[in-house]
Amino acid sequence: MRNLGTGIGWRPEIAEAVERMPGIDWVEAVAENICPGHLPASLVRLRERGVTVVPHGVSLGLGGADRPAEGKLADLAARAEALGSPLVTEHIAFVRAGGALTASPLLEAGHLLPVPRTRDALDVLCENVRIAQDALPVPLAVENIAALICWPGEEMTEGQFLYDLVDRTGVRLLIDVANLHTNHVNRGEDPARALDELPVEAIAYVHVAGGFERDGVWHDSHAHPVPPAVLDVLAELASRVRPPGVLLERDENFPEPAELERELIAIRETVEKGAAPEAATAREAAADAPPTGSGSAVAASTGPARQRLALAQAALLSALVAGTPVPEGFDRTRLAVQARALAGKRADVVAKVAPELPEILARSYRKAFLAYAQGHPMTAGYRRDALDFAEHLLFEGGLRDTVERRALSDWWLERSGPAPLSRRPAARLARATRRVLLRR
Incomplete structure (x- = not known):
C-alpha cells in the first residue's frame, strides 16, 4: 500500500482553499x-499536480443484508478509474433495510447505521466485501463507523470483528479515530483495547474529525474542530504503527x-510524537506485504444468515424512521436520540440538494420537514425525498401562505416530470391549471 501522507477531505465549498493549502499530499472525495x-475542475487540477484522489463511498451498504448492488459497484469502479485512484473506500454499515428479503417496504436510513457484531452479520459482511473486491479495479478499504446505539446480544468486540473480517477477506482498513472516540463516549468501549485487537498491518489510512458532546452523547458531526x-x-494508534496516510474530515x-x-x-505533529521507533520499523516491513488473511475462507451458505440479519435490520430501521415499536433489547432513550439525529440529517441534506426549498419556506422549512419526516420514511434518494416533501406540503400539508404556495408549486412542477416542465408541450396550460387547483 502506497504511503499517502497527509490529506484533507475535498468538498466543493473549500475546493479553492484546498488547492492553495501547503503540504496536502492527497484528498478524499465523496x-x-x-x-x-464531468470531474470537478478543482479535482482535475489537483490530479494534474500529482495529488492523489481517493473516492469515498457512503451508499453501498456493505453491512446490509442484501448483496451489494451491481450498479453501485460499477459506479464506484468508474470513479476510481476516472480519478486514477490507488484504492477506494466504503463503510462497515447498513444504510437501507426491508425489501424482498423481508417482504416489507424498502426503507432508506439516509445515514450510516452500525451492524451487529455477530457471526451472522460477519458472514454476510465478508461475502459482501468479497463481491465488492471482485467488482472493483483497485483494492478496497472499509471504515469503522461511529454509533449512538448498541445491538443486544453482540458476540464480539469491535477489534475482534474487524480482525476476523480482515483475516477472512484480506480487505484493508480505514480506521477513523474520531469514531473510536465516539464509541468510547456512547458505548463505553476502550479505544486502546480496540487498537490492541486490530490487525494494524491492514490499515490503509486514518480519518480524523471533530464532533461535540450533548447530554452525555457524542455526536460525530464533522462540523467542529478536532478535540x-x-x-x-x-x-495511541501511531504508537503501534505509523499510518500510511492521515486525513482531516470536515463536511460543513x-x-x-x-x-x-x-x-x-496538529495532526502531523501528533503522528510524529506518537510514533515509537518500532512502529516505524513495523510500518516499513508491512508496506509491501498483503494484509492478514488470504481472503479464501467462504461461509457454507449465507442465505439463512442474510434472512435473520434482514429481519433484525428492518425492525430497527423501521423503529428509527417509521415510528414502529422498538425491537426488544434496545435502549429506547438512545434510539430516540438516533431517530432525531437521522431526521435532522435528512432535513439538512435535502436542504443541500434542493436549496430552493429552505429559500421558499424560510424559517418554517426545518419545522415543516421534521413534521413530514415523522410519518414519511425515505424510500429512495434525497432528490426524490425533496420532491415528495414538496408534494406533501402542496396537497396534504396545509401550506396556506399564498406566495410560498405559488413558489413551491412552480418549483415542484418544474422538477416532478421526466423532463423540465418548461420544455414539455402544453406547459403553460398545465401550469395554469395546476395553479388554479392548488388555490382551492
Whole structure:
C-alpha cells in the first residue's frame, strides 16, 4: 500500500482553499458526488499536480443484508478509474433495510447505521466485501463507523470483528479515530483495547474529525474542530504503527483555511510524537506485504444468515424512521436520540440538494420537514425525498401562505416530470391549471 501522507477531505465549498493549502499530499472525495465524465475542475487540477484522489463511498451498504448492488459497484469502479485512484473506500454499515428479503417496504436510513457484531452479520459482511473486491479495479478499504446505539446480544468486540473480517477477506482498513472516540463516549468501549485487537498491518489510512458532546452523547458531526481526545486516540494508534496516510474530515460549518491548516499541523505533529521507533520499523516491513488473511475462507451458505440479519435490520430501521415499536433489547432513550439525529440529517441534506426549498419556506422549512419526516420514511434518494416533501406540503400539508404556495408549486412542477416542465408541450396550460387547483 502506497504511503499517502497527509490529506484533507475535498468538498466543493473549500475546493479553492484546498488547492492553495501547503503540504496536502492527497484528498478524499465523496464518490456519490462525482460524475466520472464531468470531474470537478478543482479535482482535475489537483490530479494534474500529482495529488492523489481517493473516492469515498457512503451508499453501498456493505453491512446490509442484501448483496451489494451491481450498479453501485460499477459506479464506484468508474470513479476510481476516472480519478486514477490507488484504492477506494466504503463503510462497515447498513444504510437501507426491508425489501424482498423481508417482504416489507424498502426503507432508506439516509445515514450510516452500525451492524451487529455477530457471526451472522460477519458472514454476510465478508461475502459482501468479497463481491465488492471482485467488482472493483483497485483494492478496497472499509471504515469503522461511529454509533449512538448498541445491538443486544453482540458476540464480539469491535477489534475482534474487524480482525476476523480482515483475516477472512484480506480487505484493508480505514480506521477513523474520531469514531473510536465516539464509541468510547456512547458505548463505553476502550479505544486502546480496540487498537490492541486490530490487525494494524491492514490499515490503509486514518480519518480524523471533530464532533461535540450533548447530554452525555457524542455526536460525530464533522462540523467542529478536532478535540484533544481524538488526537489522543491518533497518538495511541501511531504508537503501534505509523499510518500510511492521515486525513482531516470536515463536511460543513467550514472555518477559515488558516484554521484547517492549523488542524493539519496538529495532526502531523501528533503522528510524529506518537510514533515509537518500532512502529516505524513495523510500518516499513508491512508496506509491501498483503494484509492478514488470504481472503479464501467462504461461509457454507449465507442465505439463512442474510434472512435473520434482514429481519433484525428492518425492525430497527423501521423503529428509527417509521415510528414502529422498538425491537426488544434496545435502549429506547438512545434510539430516540438516533431517530432525531437521522431526521435532522435528512432535513439538512435535502436542504443541500434542493436549496430552493429552505429559500421558499424560510424559517418554517426545518419545522415543516421534521413534521413530514415523522410519518414519511425515505424510500429512495434525497432528490426524490425533496420532491415528495414538496408534494406533501402542496396537497396534504396545509401550506396556506399564498406566495410560498405559488413558489413551491412552480418549483415542484418544474422538477416532478421526466423532463423540465418548461420544455414539455402544453406547459403553460398545465401550469395554469395546476395553479388554479392548488388555490382551492
